[in-house]
């Protein structure tokens with residue numbers, strides 16, 4: 001069962017130590033020890049501690065890389081004023 005997820009929000013995100021972009025951690029639950037995540041953007045393969053995993057918005061460069069359109073209105077955040 002997959003509910004609609006907020007665009008670009010990942011429960012388990014790490015900040016790439018190579019390029020500084022937010023990438024998804026390859027986990028489904030918070031791990032007890034460090035994990036290895038490989039960045040799809042710069043190819044940097046690093047270890048990340050559980051304390052470095054957070055819920056956050058993934059890099060928009062990732063969605064561009066996947067060639068997946070997140071849909072109209074989700075990428076741009078235009079505040080009417």
Ligand SMILES: [Zn+2]
Pocket residue numbers: 016017018019020021039040041042043044
């Ligand atoms: Zn990277």
